[in-house]
Amino acid sequence: MIxxxxxxxxxxxxxxxxxxxxxxxxxxxxxxxxxxxLLLACPLMHLLHGHGGDRHGDHRIKTDDIT
Structure with a gap:
């Protein structure tokens, strides 16, 4: 391994x-x-990572929380 x-x-x-x-x-x-x-890097990033990357939690505001 080393x-x-x-x-x-x-x-x-x-x-x-x-x-x-x-x-x-x-x-x-x-x-x-x-x-x-630079222009080629943009589509490659979308192909490899998509929009938003890793989503470890949904941080959107719920309509129930709005008072």
Whole structure:
């Protein structure tokens, strides 16, 4: 189990280093794609999380509580 975590940490570190060097060389291209990535993030968030996320309780006001 600890060995798996070490490999995961190694892979994540390697991915960050590679991303840094790629962005360093192609920063203007990445900034040109930023608005499109933002627009793409909205539908992806709705697909993955839906509206409202986790609902642990219903906090709406009931009509019985209004006096």
């Amino acid at each position: 060995r798996d975590r070490k490999w995961t940490l190694f892979a994540a570190s390697l991915a960050v280093i590679v991303a840094f060097f790629i962005l360093r060389e192609h920063w203007q291209h990445a900034l040109g794609l930023a608005p499109y990535l």
